[in-house]
Amino acid sequence: MDIMLGTVAVDWKLVAAAVALMAGGGLLLGLIIGVVARCFRVVGDSRVDLVTELLPGANCGGCGKAGCRDFAKSVVSGENPPGKCPVSTREQVSAIALALGVEVGEIVPKKAVVRCSGNLFTSDRVAYYKGINKCSSAMLVGGGPKLCRYGCLGMGDCARKCPFGAIEIINNLAVIHEELCIGCGRCAAVCPRGVIAIVPAAAHVHVFCNSPEKGAQKRQVCRSACLGCGKCVRKDPEKFELTAGLAKVKYDAAELPDMETIEAVGCPTGALATTERHRLAAKKEAAVK
Amino acid sequence: MNKSSRDVMTFKGGIHPADSGKVLSENRPTLTAPLLERYQVLLCENVGKPPKPVVNVGDQVGKYQLIAAADGFVSANLHAPTSGKVVKIGEVPGPMGIPAPAIEIEADGEDRAAELFPPLNWETADPKELVKRIADCGLVGMGGASFPSHVKLSPPPDKKVDTLILNGAECEPFLTADHRLMLERPRDVITGARIMARILNVANINIGIEINKRDAVESLETLAEGTNVKIIPLKVRYPQGSEKHLIQAIAGREVPSGGLPADAGCVVQNVATAAACTDAVMKGLPLVERIVTVTGEIVCRPGNWKLRIGTPLLEALRLAGGVTEEPGKILFGGPMMGFAQRSLGVPIAKNTSGILLLTREEALRHRATSCIRCGRCVQGCPMHLSSCLLATAIENGRWDLAQQNHVMDCIECGSCAYVCPAHRPLVQLMRSAKMELRKRKK
Numbered sequence: 091m092d093i094m095l096g097t098v099a100v101d102w103k104l105v106a107a108a109v110a111l112m113a114g115g116g117l118l119l120g121l122i123i124g125v126v127a128r129c130f131r132v133v134g135d136s137r138v139d140l141v142t143e144l145l146p147g148a149n150c151g152g153c154g155k156a157g158c159r160d161f162a163k164s165v166v167s168g169e170n171p172p173g174k175c176p177v178s179t180r181e182q183v184s185a186i187a188l189a190l191g192v193e194v195g196e197i198v199p200k201k202a203v204v205r206c207s208g209n210l211f212t213s214d215r216v217a218y219y220k221g222i223n224k225c226s227s228a229m230l231v232g233g234g235p236k237l238c239r240y241g242c243l244g245m246g247d248c249a250r251k252c253p254f255g256a257i258e259i260i261n262n263l264a265v266i267h268e269e270l271c272i273g274c275g276r277c278a279a280v281c282p283r284g285v286i287a288i289v290p291a292a293a294h295v296h297v298f299c300n301s302p303e304k305g306a307q308k309r310q311v312c313r314s315a316c317l318g319c320g321k322c323v324r325k326d327p328e329k330f331e332l333t334a335g336l337a338k339v340k341y342d343a344a345e346l347p348d349m350e351t352i353e354a355v356g357c358p359t360g361a362l363a364t365t366e367r368h369r370l371a372a373k374k375e376a377a378v379k
Numbered sequence: 380m381n382k383s384s385r386d387v388m389t390f391k392g393g394i395h396p397a398d399s400g401k402v403l404s405e406n407r408p409t410l411t412a413p414l415l416e417r418y419q420v421l422l423c424e425n426v427g428k429p430p431k432p433v434v435n436v437g438d439q440v441g442k443y444q445l446i447a448a449a450d451g452f453v454s455a456n457l458h459a460p461t462s463g464k465v466v467k468i469g470e471v472p473g474p475m476g477i478p479a480p481a482i483e484i485e486a487d488g489e490d491r492a493a494e495l496f497p498p499l500n501w502e503t504a505d506p507k508e509l510v511k512r513i514a515d516c517g518l519v520g521m522g523g524a525s526f527p528s529h530v531k532l533s534p535p536p537d538k539k540v541d542t543l544i545l546n547g548a549e550c551e552p553f554l555t556a557d558h559r560l561m562l563e564r565p566r567d568v569i570t571g572a573r574i575m576a577r578i579l580n581v582a583n584i585n586i587g588i589e590i591n592k593r594d595a596v597e598s599l600e601t602l603a604e605g606t607n608v609k610i611i612p613l614k615v616r617y618p619q620g621s622e623k624h625l626i627q628a629i630a631g632r633e634v635p636s637g638g639l640p641a642d643a644g645c646v647v648q649n650v651a652t653a654a655a656c657t658d659a660v661m662k663g664l665p666l667v668e669r670i671v672t673v674t675g676e677i678v679c680r681p682g683n684w685k686l687r688i689g690t691p692l693l694e695a696l697r698l699a700g701g702v703t704e705e706p707g708k709i710l711f712g713g714p715m716m717g718f719a720q721r722s723l724g725v726p727i728a729k730n731t732s733g734i735l736l737l738t739r740e741e742a743l744r745h746r747a748t749s750c751i752r753c754g755r756c757v758q759g760c761p762m763h764l765s766s767c768l769l770a771t772a773i774e775n776g777r778w779d780l781a782q783q784n785h786v787m788d789c790i791e792c793g794s795c796a797y798v799c800p801a802h803r804p805l806v807q808l809m810r811s812a813k814m815e816l817r818k819r820k821k
Contacts, residue, residue: 216721220744222804227811232476232721239477 137166137190144186145175150253152176152200152274171195176272199291200273202256202266206242206285207298207361209263209372213238213312229282237311240301242285248277260372268294268365295339295347297322298368299361302334314371316361325355337362387590389614390624392761394794396617396715400553401591404674407682409559412698414486418460418689419471419726420446422480426526427453432482438465441493443665446482449514455527455729456517458665459484460687462491472722474711474731481726484689496663501570506578509660513578516659517666517729522546522557522620522649523712525730528656531646532578538641542630543576547588547595547650548613548620551713554733556670557650559683561588561595564654565602571653572608574660579646584608585629586650591615617715618792622647624761636788651732671727673699675736677706686727693723695734707742710735715793745802756795756805762788766795766805773812778819781812789813 141162149157153174155164164170165186172178172186173195180197187194219228219235225243228234234243244262256270257277264277264286278286285300299316301308308315318335329347331338339347352362360371423429430447434440440459447457463486473479499512514529534540545568549557561568568586576584586603588596590612600610611629613619623634625647632643640647648656651669658664667688674681679700686695692709696702710717711731727734756766764785772780789809796805 217719221807222811224811226815227804227807230807230810230814232719234476 135166138162140189141165141172141186144182144189146177146182148177148253148274150177150272150274151276152272165192166190168192173197176200176274200275200288201268201271201291202273202275202277203287203289203296203298203365204242204248204257204264204266204285204368205287205296205298205300206238206240206263207314207363207368207371208236208238208241208312209244209314210261212314213241214310226280226282234283238301238308238315240283240285240303241312243283247280247282248286251276251280258369260369263372265369265372266365267369289339289341290346293339293341293346294364295349295352295362296365296368297330297337297339297362299336302336304335308335314359314361316357317359319358322351322355322357322362326351387612387614388587388628389616389619390627390761392759392763392794393616393618393624394759394797395615396552396797398552399591399615400674400676400714401555401558403553403676403678403681404672404683405555405558405592407559409563409670409683409685410698411685412687412690412695414461414488414490415687415690415694416486417466417691418484418486418687419481419691419724420457420460420484420689421471421473421726421728422447422457422482423473426524427451427455427530429480430454430457432468434465434468434482436465436468439463439487440465440484441491443495443667444493445665446484449517449527453527453530455519455525455529456515456665457482457688458517458667459493460667460689461486462489462493463487471726472724474718474720474725474728476718476721481689496659496665498663499660501574501577501660504660506580509574509578512660512663513656516655516664518652518655518659519666519729520649521651521655521669521730521732523716523730523732525728528648528652531648532575534579534641534646538639538644540579540641540644540646541581542583542585542645543572543579543581544625544629544645544647545572545584545586545650545653546620546622546625546647547586547592547599548625549592550589550615550617550619550621551715551717551733552617553674553735554672554713555674556672556683556732558592558595559672560651560654560670561592561599565595565598567654567657568650569599569602569606569608570661571650571656572648573606574656575646575648575653576607581646582607585611587611587613587619587625587629589613589615589619617794618761618790621761621790621792623790636785666729669727669729669731671695671731672733672735674733675702675706675738676741677702677704677738678736679703688729689726691723692720692725692727692734695727696723696736702736704738706736707739708737710737715797716791747803748801750801750803753800755798755800759794759798761792761794762790764789766809767803769812770803770805770808773808778812778815782816786812787816 142159145158147158153161155161165172172183214237215235216237217235223245225245225247242264246259249257254270256267273288275288305317316337320332322330322337323332428450431450432447434446441462444459446459449456463484466485467483470478471481510529518528519525572584596612626645634643655666670683671686672683709720750767793806
């Protein structure tokens, strides 16, 4: 056959047949799809879409559901009150409640606390760890490089997981930026040492230590650990309790400790602090070195 | 067939570590360590449930006396390494980095033996009695995993076991403890093999030895003549001593994914376990000592020592004359699969085959770079896994992909990380995935 186009004989009948076949086939299939879409249509609840719109869309899982849409479904079905979303502000929650005509539900704002103050300079290390820079991986190598078996490993598994960027690693210690944290609990779930606790957001003073060991043992490995001296408990038994060498803030007490309490107690190691102080302490050490 | 030209068996995959370092200690006869003042016998040394202490602080114990009894079927007895007083039952630095419970015994210097079990005639004794003796004497797999031996020797009745394999491969570089044992106690190894074969009621006994231990192969071969014990020379290749690969090389069978050697009709035991089995049955001696290789370029007198269980790492190093320079890393086991230690107080256990000291240069870890997809890890993997693809999946948290690609079959031999030109921490990635998947299964 001649390659030049001009001399190729075109069978117009064949072209017309092909076009007709394709068009007809397309039309037929489109018709089938259209009919099926009509007959088997799943009627969605428009309220779910509405609530999903009103939710922040962070998909943090702080409500205990798989994501915002899943939470919206549970709100519409009445399983959860809209107030259970930890990210939404009071106004946003009220808007959802208004749209659905339900109760707002109790809102207890939460936040995360890293119960460890052993940073690069105050806590001791036992080994040079040069493996994968993840806490969960470091735990596989002899339980991690830190001498304290309960403290923060500071490789940022929690910071990588936080959907709000509320965790910063300063000198091998995770610190929380309170204003960003909404207490969804993803960091607490991922921490291999279980250092992170979820507490009521109203509390500003915490004990930044998690080790149940004896005070003398802790002192050998960390200079900012709670020694379990009981100074805080003696000063204010309403607000603190002592369990197994570790002071704890009574978060369910009527009155929570504040800055004044810290001043009055005078914790010998500084384990009793506010989140802000905790963050600044980690930074201050860096400035000294 | 000519001995030098005969075929040596092996498996597919694996690596050839360049300098095996065995020359440091393989020609030094085993020495017996002097009695120490204190021994710390770890309770959690065997796979399975840790045994329960049956002595109290302040009790006088004799050598070989039972100090902790097996708690359940998959658990092993512990015996006192010397006579003396129990001074502490508490935590000591453990071989896995975390403190582990142990019984501390202060030696009285007399080394007086408690009452031993009566010797048995293995050729006439009831196999059940033999298994009971092995359980009584606290035998565990001495190759590394320390799985209680009596459990391995009682396979479930639905699994038909027809082959017993003794593991004398010792494929880890630097270690020579099994090599010395085979040279010094060949008769006990063969007797131990025959005792185990009698228990399992199998006629097919194989002892697999890598051909870099030619003297051991020859001495065992002379003794095995006229018996049903076969000595199988194996190619020098890591990880030849892995249970699954030994079965592949010797019996030509493959252990199914997630299965046990019994699924392939085999039982594998270490040669040191076989020798300990002979002691237990014929002399009634519980397992309280083992041969440990103390080696490394920087060790003054590398060699093999018969150490009692519970000897602290520091004392073992003293026997070897100390070090010439500060070590970069101290490992329990060989360089491929050994565990780095963080304290000199860690006591040796029944499964500690070696103490290896690496120099700072040897312990140096290169910076990991991106995968260049050269596929060397895939070639080297004895389990035929695609290590590089698995690593990428794990790094991205795709546990489902890792599971689909059989990360659970990884034996953590370290071949992939050894050959990786990008120095990627492949074994650690596999381990973290295995840990994560096990956690999710619960």
